[in-house]
Amino acid sequence: xxxxxxxxxxxxxxxxxxxxxxxxxxxxxxxxxxxxxxxxxxxxxxxxxxxxxxxxxxxxxxxxxxxxxxxxxxxxxxxxxxxxxxxxxxxxxxxxxxxxxxxxxxxxxxxxxxxxxxxxxxxxxxxxxxxxxxxxxxxxxxxxxxxxxxxxxxxxxxxxxxxxxxxxxxxxxxxxxxxxxxxxxxxxxxxxxxxxxxxxxxxxxxxxxxxxxxxxxxxxxxxxxxxxxxxxxxxxxxxxxxxxxxxxxxxxxxxxxxxxxxxxxxxxxxxxxxxxxxxxxxxxxxxxxxxxxxxxxxxxxxxxxxxxxxxxxxxxxxxxxxxxxxxxxxxxxxxxxxxxxxxxxxxxxxxxxxxxxxxxxxxxxxxxxxxxxxxxxxxxxxxxxxxxxxxxxxxxxxxxxxxxxxxxxxxxxxxxxxxxxxxxxxxxxxxxxxxxxxxxx
Amino acid sequence: xxxxxxxxxxxxxxxxxxxxxxxxxxxxxxxxxxxxxxxxxxxxxxxxxxxxxxxxxxxxxxxxxxxxxxxxxxxxxxxxxxxxxxxxxxxxxxxxxxxxxxxxxxxxxxxxxxxxxxxxxxxxxxxxxxxxxxxxxxxxxxxxxxxxxxxxxxxxxxxxxxxxxxxxxxxxxxxxxxxxxxxxxxxxxx
Numbered sequence: 001x002x003x004x005x006x007x008x009x010x011x012x013x014x015x016x017x018x019x020x021x022x023x024x025x026x027x028x029x030x031x032x033x034x035x036x037x038x039x040x041x042x043x044x045x046x047x048x049x050x051x052x053x054x055x056x057x058x059x060x061x062x063x064x065x066x067x068x069x070x071x072x073x074x075x076x077x078x079x080x081x082x083x084x085x086x087x088x089x090x091x092x093x094x095x096x097x098x099x100x101x102x103x104x105x106x107x108x109x110x111x112x113x114x115x116x117x118x119x120x121x122x123x124x125x126x127x128x129x130x131x132x133x134x135x136x137x138x139x140x141x142x143x144x145x146x147x148x149x150x151x152x153x154x155x156x157x158x159x160x161x162x163x164x165x166x167x168x169x170x171x172x173x174x175x176x177x178x179x180x181x182x183x184x185x186x187x188x189x190x191x192x193x194x195x196x197x198x199x200x201x202x203x204x205x206x207x208x209x210x211x212x213x214x215x216x217x218x219x220x221x222x223x224x225x226x227x228x229x230x231x232x233x234x235x236x237x238x239x240x241x242x243x244x245x246x247x248x249x250x251x252x253x254x255x256x257x258x259x260x261x262x263x264x265x266x267x268x269x270x271x272x273x274x275x276x277x278x279x280x281x282x283x284x285x286x287x288x289x290x291x292x293x294x295x296x297x298x299x300x301x302x303x304x305x306x307x308x309x310x311x312x313x314x315x316x317x318x319x320x321x322x323x324x325x326x327x328x329x330x331x332x333x334x335x336x337x338x339x340x341x342x343x344x345x346x347x348x349x350x351x352x353x354x355x356x357x358x359x360x361x362x363x364x365x366x367x368x369x370x371x372x373x374x375x376x377x378x379x380x381x382x383x384x385x386x387x388x389x390x391x392x393x394x395x396x397x398x399x400x401x402x403x404x405x406x407x408x409x410x411x412x413x414x415x416x417x418x419x420x421x422x423x424x425x426x427x428x429x430x431x432x433x434x435x436x437x438x439x440x441x
Numbered sequence: 442x443x444x445x446x447x448x449x450x451x452x453x454x455x456x457x458x459x460x461x462x463x464x465x466x467x468x469x470x471x472x473x474x475x476x477x478x479x480x481x482x483x484x485x486x487x488x489x490x491x492x493x494x495x496x497x498x499x500x501x502x503x504x505x506x507x508x509x510x511x512x513x514x515x516x517x518x519x520x521x522x523x524x525x526x527x528x529x530x531x532x533x534x535x536x537x538x539x540x541x542x543x544x545x546x547x548x549x550x551x552x553x554x555x556x557x558x559x560x561x562x563x564x565x566x567x568x569x570x571x572x573x574x575x576x577x578x579x580x581x582x583x584x585x586x587x588x589x590x591x592x593x594x595x596x597x598x599x600x601x602x603x604x605x606x607x608x609x610x611x612x613x614x615x616x617x618x619x620x621x622x623x624x625x626x627x628x629x630x631x
Contacts, residue, residue, distance in 0.1 A: 030469050030510075031488075033470075033472065033488060034472065056578070057508070065472055083596040088595065227619060262575065
């Protein structure tokens, strides 16, 4: 199973890499630096390959050579906006608007380009805020985590897994998530920012009676740049309120730091701690037996093959200390991901392998086997602006503030205890509308 | 036999000399508008080759763009003078070193493969100090021998391409200033 995913991974990786190859060589440009068609094609080719610096250099040269060509100027302006080069954008616009050769059509296009960039400009104001409203539908083939063998252990005896009744035990089901997330913050200065987030998620299920929830969450994070270090400590709280299940509260804190080695590579590492307590009620009088604390650390290495293609690998270590020793375990694992920015959005493929070793036997299940799980979770996702995948949506999405996401996830847990030997597949589709609230400040 | 020797010597001489010339060819004038010349007062035009040690002098109401073999690009504004003090580049490994000296005027630099491989190997001297650049685009305005302005252009932190923001390290020989925010500048004085 692991080999199959590894092959898919490697194949996808090479497909992504090969798509970045160029047809027109830099030598051809050195031989013909003034050829309009050749250089324009080269600029487009370099843009597609993500080499925006060469696109800019080429367009600036063509702009000097062909000063009356408004199309070159507009193309250059659109690239500068993508690069967030504000000084050059301002200069370019001033030049174009004061140029009598700039047509009304070109002026309209400039206004459109600037309108698309408006959100970014507003983000640079001292206070900022936005509200994300999302709707996600997830289809799952095994929502009750029915074991692969359809059997389970109880008191060292193998018994059949409870049969599907489409109410308590369900295989295929749909989950509907309605989410709202308010983010606001302040750019303290050019190198530090403070963020606050409040969220409410409501999850309902089509068939399964247990597990529906509403989740309240809050978090605060601080972001600071020290030289090549991008440091971010954070604290968070979440309170899932489950129907027909124990409610719980999680409080956590941690930090992440990204160290930029060079333009192509960076290292990210983090430490976190969280404490989860379950609400003890008359219906769930031993719920607090599930309380646990988690200590987690990870280190990730990111390598940018080009500005559009990134390969990333992460090593994960965590320890979970539960009130009951049989729920306490150590996790070790590895995550590998590759992502590519394309015309239709960001494509990401990732696999996470984890090995969980438990501290004690759960004698209710088995008195002889020390539980050990291995899991392989593979995710393929595509996300971006709605306009990117549905061109005619541009009429509805004039401010580029509606985002889509498509995600396929396969989870394969191999456990030496039948009860946890489970395979599941998920497919989700989601839309998010971002409402800019900067005008409130 | 004598003819054979002469032909061999001639061939060797041709090969060696062409090799030397090829080694010294470090870039071209991508565009040269107006009064653009080298240290020998030779006019530089579109496509003219640039050699190790060349000085590029751009006169009034003129402009030039130099494309180096490692994809570093320097756009030189009017009334500017730039010397290439060192250029070594291996296209197979992207190893190399580029040291340029902006003596006066305005020069915009887009970093190339040498800087990408090792940012320390791109050095831009200005009349009042030196600049080290990491994956970025910047402009130098050397208004006099006593004062130069260095402005970081991009890419910015909000770029939609997932690009790492560039950084500059500007030194006057005693103090060093890091610029990581596009649009920010520093004035270096003597």
